[in-house]
Amino acid sequence: MTSMSFKGMDIISISDLTKDQIEEILNLANKMIPYAKGEKTTKALEGRILANLFFEPSTRTRLSFESAMIRLGGSNIGITDHQNSSVAKGETLADTIRTVECYADAIVLRHPKEGAARLAAKFSEKPVINCGDGPGQHPTQTLVDLFTMKQEQGSMKDKNVVLVGDLKYGRTVHSLVEALALFGANLTFVAPDILQIPKESVKLLEKAGISINLERNLENVIADADVLYVTRIQKERFPDQSEYEKVAGSYKVDNTVLREAKKNLTIMHPLPRVDEIAPEVDYTENAKYFKQTFNAVPVRMAILSLIIGGQV
Amino acid sequence: MTSMSFKGMDIISISDLTKDQIEEILNLANKMIPYAKGEKTTKALEGRILANLFFEPSTRTRLSFESAMIRLGGSNIGITDHQNSSVAKGETLADTIRTVECYADAIVLRHPKEGAARLAAKFSEKPVINCGDGPGQHPTQTLVDLFTMKQEQGSMKDKNVVLVGDLKYGRTVHSLVEALALFGANLTFVAPDILQIPKESVKLLEKAGISINLERNLENVIADADVLYVTRIQKERFPDQSEYEKVAGSYKVDNTVLREAKKNLTIMHPLPRVDEIAPEVDYTENAKYFKQTFNAVPVRMAILSLIIGGQV
Amino acid sequence: MTSMSFKGMDIISISDLTKDQIEEILNLANKMIPYAKGEKTTKALEGRILANLFFEPSTRTRLSFESAMIRLGGSNIGITDHQNSSVAKGETLADTIRTVECYADAIVLRHPKEGAARLAAKFSEKPVINCGDGPGQHPTQTLVDLFTMKQEQGSMKDKNVVLVGDLKYGRTVHSLVEALALFGANLTFVAPDILQIPKESVKLLEKAGISINLERNLENVIADADVLYVTRIQKERFPDQSEYEKVAGSYKVDNTVLREAKKNLTIMHPLPRVDEIAPEVDYTENAKYFKQTFNAVPVRMAILSLIIGGQV
Numbered sequence: 004m005t006s007m008s009f010k011g012m013d014i015i016s017i018s019d020l021t022k023d024q025i026e027e028i029l030n031l032a033n034k035m036i037p038y039a040k041g042e043k044t045t046k047a048l049e050g051r052i053l054a055n056l057f058f059e060p061s062t063r064t065r066l067s068f069e070s071a072m073i074r075l076g077g078s079n080i081g082i083t084d085h086q087n088s089s090v091a092k093g094e095t096l097a098d099t100i101r102t103v104e105c106y107a108d109a110i111v112l113r114h115p116k117e118g119a120a121r122l123a124a125k126f127s128e129k130p131v132i133n134c135g136d137g138p139g140q141h142p143t144q145t146l147v148d149l150f151t152m153k154q155e156q157g158s159m160k161d162k163n164v165v166l167v168g169d170l171k172y173g174r175t176v177h178s179l180v181e182a183l184a185l186f187g188a189n190l191t192f193v194a195p196d197i198l199q200i201p202k203e204s205v206k207l208l209e210k211a212g213i214s215i216n217l218e219r220n221l222e223n224v225i226a227d228a229d230v231l232y233v234t235r236i237q238k239e240r241f242p243d244q245s246e247y248e249k250v251a252g253s254y255k256v257d258n259t260v261l262r263e264a265k266k267n268l269t270i271m272h273p274l275p276r277v278d279e280i281a282p283e284v285d286y287t288e289n290a291k292y293f294k295q296t297f298n299a300v301p302v303r304m305a306i307l308s309l310i311i312g313g314q315v
Numbered sequence: 316m317t318s319m320s321f322k323g324m325d326i327i328s329i330s331d332l333t334k335d336q337i338e339e340i341l342n343l344a345n346k347m348i349p350y351a352k353g354e355k356t357t358k359a360l361e362g363r364i365l366a367n368l369f370f371e372p373s374t375r376t377r378l379s380f381e382s383a384m385i386r387l388g389g390s391n392i393g394i395t396d397h398q399n400s401s402v403a404k405g406e407t408l409a410d411t412i413r414t415v416e417c418y419a420d421a422i423v424l425r426h427p428k429e430g431a432a433r434l435a436a437k438f439s440e441k442p443v444i445n446c447g448d449g450p451g452q453h454p455t456q457t458l459v460d461l462f463t464m465k466q467e468q469g470s471m472k473d474k475n476v477v478l479v480g481d482l483k484y485g486r487t488v489h490s491l492v493e494a495l496a497l498f499g500a501n502l503t504f505v506a507p508d509i510l511q512i513p514k515e516s517v518k519l520l521e522k523a524g525i526s527i528n529l530e531r532n533l534e535n536v537i538a539d540a541d542v543l544y545v546t547r548i549q550k551e552r553f554p555d556q557s558e559y560e561k562v563a564g565s566y567k568v569d570n571t572v573l574r575e576a577k578k579n580l581t582i583m584h585p586l587p588r589v590d591e592i593a594p595e596v597d598y599t600e601n602a603k604y605f606k607q608t609f610n611a612v613p614v615r616m617a618i619l620s621l622i623i624g625g626q627v
Numbered sequence: 628m629t630s631m632s633f634k635g636m637d638i639i640s641i642s643d644l645t646k647d648q649i650e651e652i653l654n655l656a657n658k659m660i661p662y663a664k665g666e667k668t669t670k671a672l673e674g675r676i677l678a679n680l681f682f683e684p685s686t687r688t689r690l691s692f693e694s695a696m697i698r699l700g701g702s703n704i705g706i707t708d709h710q711n712s713s714v715a716k717g718e719t720l721a722d723t724i725r726t727v728e729c730y731a732d733a734i735v736l737r738h739p740k741e742g743a744a745r746l747a748a749k750f751s752e753k754p755v756i757n758c759g760d761g762p763g764q765h766p767t768q769t770l771v772d773l774f775t776m777k778q779e780q781g782s783m784k785d786k787n788v789v790l791v792g793d794l795k796y797g798r799t800v801h802s803l804v805e806a807l808a809l810f811g812a813n814l815t816f817v818a819p820d821i822l823q824i825p826k827e828s829v830k831l832l833e834k835a836g837i838s839i840n841l842e843r844n845l846e847n848v849i850a851d852a853d854v855l856y857v858t859r860i861q862k863e864r865f866p867d868q869s870e871y872e873k874v875a876g877s878y879k880v881d882n883t884v885l886r887e888a889k890k891n892l893t894i895m896h897p898l899p900r901v902d903e904i905a906p907e908v909d910y911t912e913n914a915k916y917f918k919q920t921f922n923a924v925p926v927r928m929a930i931l932s933l934i935i936g937g938q939v
Contacts, residue, residue, distance in 0.1 A: 041732050044674035050356035052385050054378070063726055066678070066704050070730035073676055073702045078385040080378050094587035097594075102375055102586060105609035106382035108353050274726060275718035282721075297729035362668035364697055366690070390697040392690050406899035409906075414687055414898060417921035418694035420665050 009309035013124040015133045017142040017178040022185050028305050029150050035301035035308075038074050038315065047313030048077030054107035055081035056099070057134075058114045063274065064134050064144070067299035068111050068307075075304055075313060080106060097126045104129040108311050112136070130310040135174055144273060145178040147302045149186070151295040152230055155269040159186040163227050167193040167254055168234035168279060170200040175273045176234060180204060184213045191216040191224050195250040198240060220253060226263045231256065231289075233272045233279050257281035261289065271295050321621035325436040327445045329454040329490045334497050340617050341462050347613035347620075350386050350627065359625030360389030366419035367393035368411075369446075370426045375586060376446050376456070379611035380423050380619075387616055387625060392418060409438045416441040420623050424448075442622040447486055456585060457490040459614045461498070463607040464542055467581040472499040475539050479505040479566055480546035480591060482512040487585045488546060492516060496525045503528040503536050507562040510552060532565060538575045543568065543601075545584045545591050569593035573601065583607050633933035637748040639757045641766040641802040646809050652929050653774050659925035659932075662698050662939065671937030672701030678731035679705035680723075681758075682738045687898060688758050688768070691923035692735050692931075699928055699937060704730060721750045728753040732935050736760070754934040759798055768897060769802040771926045773810070775919040776854055779893040783810040787851050791817040791878055792858035792903060794824040799897045800858060804828060808837045815840040815848050819874040822864060844877060850887045855880065855913075857896045857903050881905035885913065895919050 009024070020028075037043045053072040057065055060083070069079045096114070100123045103110060110127060112120050113134040120133030120140075135141040149159075156162055164183055170176050170192050180200070183190060190213060192200045199217060208215050218224050225231070233256055241247040256270065256279060272280055272292040284290050308315055321336070332340075349355040365384040369377050372395070381391045408426070412435045415422060422439060424432050425446040432445030432452075447453040461471075468474055476495055482488050482504050492512070495502060502525060504512045511529060520527050530536050537543070545568055553559040568582065568591060584592055584604040596602050620627055633648070644652075661667045677696040681689055684707070693703045720738070724747045727734060734751060736744050737758040744757030744764075759765040773783075780786055788807055794800050794816050804824070807814060814837060816824045823841060832839050842848050849855070857880055865871040880894065880903060896904055896916040908914050932939055 041675060050386065050388070051353060052382055062706060062723075066706075066727065066730045069704045070676055073704070074674065076674070078390070078702070079704075080381045080385070080391075082374060082378075093589045098587060099374075101605050102608050103378065105605065106378050106612060275722060277717045293725050293729065296726050300730060362698065362700070363665060364694055390702070392693045392697070392703075394686060394690075405901045410899060411686075413917050414920050415690065417917065418690045418924060 010312045011130050012310050013131045014142050014306060014310065015120050015124055015131070016140040017145045017182050020142070025146065025149070025182065025185070028146055028302070028309065029153060031305035031309065032146075032150050032298070032302040035304040035315065039071070039297070039300035039304055041074070044076070045074075045315045046076035047308055047315045048072065048075040048311055051075075051077040051311055051313065052107040053077060053079050053109050053111060053307065054103045055079055055083075055111045056103060056113070057081065057083050058112075059135070061113050061134065063296065063299065064113065068134075068303050071300050071303035071307055074300065075308055075315070077307070077311075077313075096122060100126045100131075109307065132306065132310070138172065138174060140178050141174050142178055143303055143306060144175050145182050146306070147295065147299045148175065148179050148232070148271065148273070149182050150302050151271060151291060151298050152269065154298070155267075155291055156229055159183060159188045162188050162229040163191065164188045164230040164232060165191045165193060165221070165224050165228040166200075166232045166234070167221055167256075169198045169236050169240065170194045170234070171198045172237070172240060173234040176200070177204065179232070180208065184208055184211050189214040189216070191218055191228070193218045193221050193224060193254070195219065195254075198236065221256070221260060222263070225260060226265070228264065228268055230269045230271065231264075233270065233276070235275070235277060235279055255279060255281065256284060258283050258287070261287065264289065322624045323442050324622050325443045326454050326618060326622065327432050327436055327443070328452040329457045329494050332454070337458065337461070337494065337497070340458055340614070340621065341465060343617035343621065344458075344462050344610070344614040347616040347627065351383070351609070351612035351616055353386070356388075357386075357627045358388035359620055359627045360384065360387040360623055363387075363389040363623055363625065364419040365389060365391050365421050365423060365619065366415045367391055367395075367423045368415060368425070369393065369395050370424075371447070373425050373446065375608065375611065376425065380446075380615050383612050383615035383619055386612065387620055387627070389619070389623075389625075408434060412438045412443075421619065444618065444622070450484065450486060452490050453486050454490055455615055455618060456487050457494050458618070459607065459611045460487065460491050460544070460583065460585070461494050462614050463583060463603060463610050464581065466610070467579075467603055468541055470498075471495060474500050474541040475503065476500045476542040476544060477503040477505060477533075477536050477540040478512075478544045478546070479533055479568075481510045481548045481552065482506045482546070483510045484549075484552060485546040488512070489516065491544070492520065496520055496523050501526040501528070503530055503540070505530045505533050505536060505566070507531065507566075510548065533568070533572060534575070537572060538577070540576065540580055542581045542583065543576075545582065545588075547587070547589060547591055567591060567593065568596060570595050570599070573599065576601065634936045635754050636934050637755045638766050638930060638934065639744050639748055639755070640764040641769045641806050644766070649770065649773070649806065649809070652770055652926070652933065653777060655929035655933065656770075656774050656922070656926040659928040659939065663695070663921070663924035663928055665698070668700070669698075669939045670700035671932055671939045672696065672699040672935055675699075675701040675935055675937065676731040677701060677703050677733050677735060677931065678727045679703055679707075679735045680727060680737070681705065681707050682736075683759070685737050685758065687920065687923065688737065692758075692927050695924050695927035695931055698924065699932055699939070701931070701935075701937075720746060724750045724755075733931065756930065756934070762796065762798060764802050765798050766802055767927055767930060768799050769806050770930070771919065771923045772799065772803050772856070772895065772897070773806050774926050775895060775915060775922050776893065778922070779891075779915055780853055783807060783812045786812050786853040787815065788812045788854040788856060789815040789817060789845075789848050789852040790824075790856045790858070791845055791880075793822045793860050793864065794818045794858070795822045796861070796864060797858040800824070801828065803856070804832065808832055808835050813838040813840070815842060815852070817842045817845050817848060817878070819843065819878075822860065845880070845884060846887070849884060850889070852888065852892055854893045854895065855888075857894065857900070859899070859901060859903055879903060879905065880908060882907050882911070885911065888913065
């Protein structure tokens with residue numbers, strides 16, 4: 004396994020990557036940190052162009068990819084408003100992709116329809132990175148999350164990862180769980196019944212020999228957690244608003260909930276948050292969600308340099 | 316004729332360029348291909364800034380200019396949403412242009428009003444490139460089209476170019492026809508009566524000694540065509556939708572239509588297409604519209620380096 | 628006072644800067660002119676990233692900052708449409724800022740709410756530049772204005788600066804007046820009563836020993852003016868439109884009004900203008916508003932290089 008194997012590769016789903024490939028990306032990401040901070044500069048991707056196609060809004064994914072490309076010496080072009088693009092004139096995604104690949108060395112795509120990224124990769128000769136296709140995958144976010152966990156906890160083998168919030172629709176959760184299974188973590192899913200992790204996911208994880216635990220209350224499991232991964236619960240998921248009001252509070256992380264927690268608990272959130280984590284938690288040693296936000300840059304730098312082919 | 320003559324020059328209409336100047340641009344574009352592909356890098360326009368002002372949406376023109384500028388080592392700034400700009404505060408185009416030229420080395424302008432680019436050039440000391448002013452000219456698209464034809468067919472002298480679709484309102488057609496006349500091509504116009512090429516254009520072409528042919532059916536002329544240039548027919552042009560349904564099919568290019576075609580027929584389209592060209596045609600050797608899309612980069616690189624003044 | 632004192636500094640209000648600091652910025656801006664024009668190039672901020680966050684539209688502030696960053700060898704990322712950002716998902720400004728600072732070396736912020744920039748600076752470890760927070764400050768515009776006045780008039784000590792238009796709500800006026808007081812100019816405020824400079828400002832200026840003059844008619848004071856600083860009067864400020872019609876004309880600057888003016892009068896406007904200055908004035912030697920527009924680049928280059936820390 005050398006980095007040559009990545010050149011030109013599409014990153015569509017976390018399951019396209021072997022454990023070895025994931026580890027190679029994370030190792031390289033670690034080397035990228037001083038470049039991501041601007042402490043060192045590189046011209047690895049000088050003259051290279053990343054096309055950022057966002058057919059759905061995404062501030063942090065877009066800005067972190069743009070930042071990653073610039074920190075590597077490269078440049079960005081993009082679409083952030085699909086209503087101002089030729090898509091509005093009725094163009095197919097296949098045509099848009101075959102057009103944009105003429106102007107760039109790699110394509111980042113967020114699209115509302117599941118399967119869009121796979122289709123784009125089929126039509127593009129340039130590598131395509133899936134940044135969310137509807138309810139589907141967002142593999143680079145998973146790599147950022149995994150990188151942060153390993154940075155804070157070392158090996159994830161037998162570590163207790165508690166995932167809390169919307170585990171049914173939350174896009175980041177499904178890819179992450181798949182990766183965590185690969186690295187041998189124990190998984191606890193805390194959610195109200197209607198937002199609990201889908202049964203098929205549970206079956207797959209059990210088949211893979213992963214220790215699984217389903218819970219309704221965070222209080223019951225917080226003491227044993229090594230990592231607490233919080234996601235947003237969207238009001239709109241509840242048919243009845245009063246139902247939402249009833250559960251929302253039980254999934255809020257504040258200093259009271261954390262009294263029982265391990266000293267070195269790592270608290271993460273893919274952000275943006277609304278009120279799932281109280282601001283008081285920001286000032287604890289456990290809050291790692293802004294570090295996780297920063298980690299998007301070195302991890303995406305690693306991916307871009309591997310698939311476009313620049314040596315840092 | 317040396318390239319010095321281009322420095323600071325506005326590109327407003329294809330008729331502003333002599334045949335010699337067009338050939339100089341196309342020759343330079345040919346040299347730009349490896350740079351446009353990212354196989355070679357240059358810093359010809361390092362530190363230089365292109366201002367892309369799009370007061371009407373245009374994904375591919377904007378992205379290809381941005382790509383061209385970056386491949387030359389330069390950078391871009393721009394407006395893509397006129398509703399978010401000072402234009403919305405009632406500023407005149409003359410003031411906007413005199414402002415933006417303070418921040419850039421050249422200006423690319425798309426504007427809904429005919430004559431806007433000429434006005435902008437009058438007020439700007441920096442070179443202005445017209446990328447479409449309402450029903451008016453889009454000269455760099457014409458150069459891209461001409462470059463592609465010559466690349467595929469060699470000399471255009473006495474070559475049969477068949478233009479099909481909306482020849483009345485289609486912006487790209489009028490400039491292209493002017494250029495093709497200069498290079499001695501024979502022209503066939505295939506369109507329903509209400510979208511046929513305007514009579515004044517026909518008169519001008521005949522006066523210039525160009526062989527002209529007006530047709531209603533593609534089948535009648537496909538066998539002799541060296542180049543088939545397809546444009547989109549917009550439903551909105553027809554007062555009666557049933558009228559549209561009646562004609563639309565006769566101008567659709569598919570493999571059945573192409574059975575009678577020459578082996579080395581070049582099929583082009585300025586894109587985006589809706590259904591004027593069937594997807595099955597994409598897999599033929601004749602389909603050159605994505606190559607044409609790519610050619611936007613080297614041709615625009617040639618123009619930018621000539622008018623801003625960087626040596627590659 | 629060395630430039631080291633600026634590194635990492637926030638620029639929130641003009642009153643945060645000492646007279647010495649303002650002079651250091653303006654001196655450095657003067658050295659930046661050939662770089663701003665593209666006559667010289669520098670890589671002072673190579674690999675560095677400026678995040679431009681515009682939660683309100685602002686073409687010229689945004690484009691001039693982007694241009695300044697590029698002329699210094701750096702790059703830009705940004706948000707121009709807050710409706711397409713995570714702010715739309717309910718994120719707090721504190722979270723947005725702590726996210727964006729992970730991707731950049733400095734942050735430029737325009738926000739509709741007064742105090743937003745100060746809040747952002749509190750949460751950001753990277754320097755924050757306030758580019759307008761509602762009715763509040765826009766300190767870099769003030770520095771651009773001051774730079775232009777000193778460029779045209781030399782020392783501002785005892786120079787007569789006439790400010791005309793909307794002196795009550797006009798954001799640029801309040802910061803500018805503060806700076807002019809520091810440099811010893813005499814100030815005349817010409818406005819209809821309902822748009823006249825607020826009484827608290829007058830008191831503060833008088834306390835500082837500044838010569839103040841309030842006027843209703845431009846004609847009364849034009850003859851003695853060294854600088855005429857014109858701002859837009861917005862119709863919407865008047866409860867009664869007929870009231871607007873009555874006064875609007877009296878504050879319009881045209882060649883007739885200027886007949887009484889000094890030969891070397893400097894006419895300025897922060898732009899965009901609607902009809903406060905007649906186009907005929909553009910052709911006079913006194914019109915310096917487009918020079919003022921250009922000056923945004925060298926002044927912002929000076930600020931960026933000082934607070935990010937690159938040596939030109």
